[in-house]
Amino acid sequence: MAKIGIIQPDTLRQKVEDAVRHAITTGLYLPGERLVERVLCEELGVSRASVREALRKLEAEKLVEIIPHKGPVVATISLDEARQLYALRAILEGFAAREFALKASENDIADFAKAAKGLRQAVRGKSREDVLKAKTNLYDIMLANCGNALVHEILRGMHSRINILRATSLVDADRLPKSLAEINALNTAFQKRDADAAQEIASEHVRNASVVALRYLEEQGHS
Numbered sequence: 001m002a003k004i005g006i007i008q009p010d011t012l013r014q015k016v017e018d019a020v021r022h023a024i025t026t027g028l029y030l031p032g033e034r035l036v037e038r039v040l041c042e043e044l045g046v047s048r049a050s051v052r053e054a055l056r057k058l059e060a061e062k063l064v065e066i067i068p069h070k071g072p073v074v075a076t077i078s079l080d081e082a083r084q085l086y087a088l089r090a091i092l093e094g095f096a097a098r099e100f101a102l103k104a105s106e107n108d109i110a111d112f113a114k115a116a117k118g119l120r121q122a123v124r125g126k127s128r129e130d131v132l133k134a135k136t137n138l139y140d141i142m143l144a145n146c147g148n149a150l151v152h153e154i155l156r157g158m159h160s161r162i163n164i165l166r167a168t169s170l171v172d173a174d175r176l177p178k179s180l181a182e183i184n185a186l187n188t189a190f191q192k193r194d195a196d197a198a199q200e201i202a203s204e205h206v207r208n209a210s211v212v213a214l215r216y217l218e219e220q221g222h223s
Contacts (some may be wrong), residue, residue, distance in 0.1 A: 016046055017054040024063050024074050025163035026129045031076040035064065045190040061160055077164060079217045085158060086210035090153055090203045097186065097202035099146040101195040109190050115141050116187045122175055134164060138183070165213040175212045182208065 020040065023029045040051045055072050058064040064073045077085070100108070115138040121132040139159060143152040182205040189198040 012046065013050055013053055016044055016050045017042060017057050020054055021058060021061075021063060021160065023172060024058070025160060026132055028073045031074050031164055033074045035072040035074065037071070038139065038194075061157065063160060063164070075161075075164065075218070077161065079214065082165065082214055082217055083162065084211070085162060086206060089155065089158055089162065090206040090210070092151055092158075093206050094199040094203035096143055096146040096148065096151050096155065097189075097201035098195045099148060099151075100142050101190050101193055101198040103147040104145045104190070110137065110143065112141050112190055113187050116183050120180055123180060138165075162213075165216065175209070178208065181207070 019028075020035070029035065035055065037048055037051050037055075041048050044051070055064055055066075059066055061073070062074050063075050066072050100112075104112075115134070119131070119134040119138055121128040136159070139155070143155055146152065182201060186198060186201045186205065189201055
């Protein structure tokens with residue numbers, strides 16, 4: 001009997017998708033900016049078919065919008081949508097932090113502490129991209145080890161969209177020290193396995209971050 005054969009992973013498509021997603025979430029491409037397929041093909045050295053497939057995937061993630069007579073653009077987030085995103089994120093991240101405190105292994109908790117240290121170093125380096133990468137690593141550790149795959153999946157998708165706001169408003173002179181203090185407090189709660197404290201600190205961290213992000217949107221005239 002003939003065998004159908006092994007399907008190889010579509011690594012090129014994934015790499016194109018990852019490259020464009022990274023450019024959007026780190027602020028290289030700003031909200032509302034056109035994504036010209038020809039330019040993307042030239043910059044990435046790939047075919048137009050690969051670029052179009054990647055853009056369709058990012059449209060499904062709501063990172064890209066396809067506008068009639070204009071084509072693909074980086075998605076924008078309305079003020080009301082941002083409020084909803086942050087409100088839901090505060091609840092889910094509080095839950096994830098609580099579960100992490102209860103279920104994470106000692107190695108997981110050590111990894112979180114190491115990632116928190118990496119975030120502090122990134123902030124000192126003053127590279128927006130490095131800070132975003134360090135924060136993503138920090139959340140990945142907590143979410144991947146909170147014992148709830150569905151919460152992990154939902155929050156990963158939300159973080160991609162929220163990174164659009166972070167990329168343009170993260171370097172806030174007042175917010176960054178407070179954000180680091182909150183992460184340090186969360187790390188301490190994990191070390192002590194204090195689930196109640198971890199839940200409250202994680203939720204409060206998101207609520208405080210939302211104040212900066214929402215103020216930024218208001219200043220930009222978003223409704």
